[in-house]
Structures are given as structure tokens and as C-alpha cells.
Amino acid sequence: MSRGGFSWKRVTGISGAKSNFSKxxxxxxxxxxxxxxVGRTVSGGCLGIVIVLITPIFLSLLLIIIF
Structure with missing residues (x-):
């Protein structure tokens, strides 16, 4: 079984800070x-489907308004 190695990121607290930020x-x-x-959001139910369908419509309207 591997015991792991020495990590400067872990000693300095970078790993913990990244973990806390993500949480x-x-x-x-x-x-x-x-x-x-992203995969869970898109395939995970109704919300993902709505996002996939509304995004192109929203971008098209945005381009029409700008130009």
C-alpha cells in the first residue's frame, strides 16, 4: 500500500483552501x-433541458438587440 509522498501544497495549506473554496x-x-x-446538470433532469433549449434563443435575441 502506498503511503503517499510529501506535498508542499498540503503543508502550506493550499489544498485545504482550494477545498474550502469549492465547498x-x-x-x-x-x-x-x-x-x-456540467454533465449532471444537462442530463440530470428538467433544468438541464431548459438551459440547453433557452441558451441559443437567448444568444440569438442578444445578437439581434446588439446589431
Missing amino acids: MTGVPLTKSGRQQK
Whole structure:
């Protein structure tokens, strides 16, 4: 069994600060975490479907108003 290695990030508290920030905001700081969260939101029910359908309409209206 691996005992792990020495980590400066852990000694200086960076790992804990990142963890606390993610828990407070609900936003994962890793790329894979963000991708998983987006995947759950889109495929996780009605809210995801609504977001997917409304986003292109909203962007189209925004472009029409700007130009």
C-alpha cells in the first residue's frame, strides 16, 4: 500500500483552501470536476433541458438587440 509522498501544497495549506473554496461556492476547481458537474446538470433532469433549449434563443435575441 502506498503511503503517499510529501506535498508542499498540503503543508502550506493550499489544498485545504482550494477545498474550502469549492465547498463554499459549489464550483469545482478541477477540469474533470467541472465537466462532471456540467454533465449532471444537462442530463440530470428538467433544468438541464431548459438551459440547453433557452441558451441559443437567448444568444440569438442578444445578437439581434446588439446589431
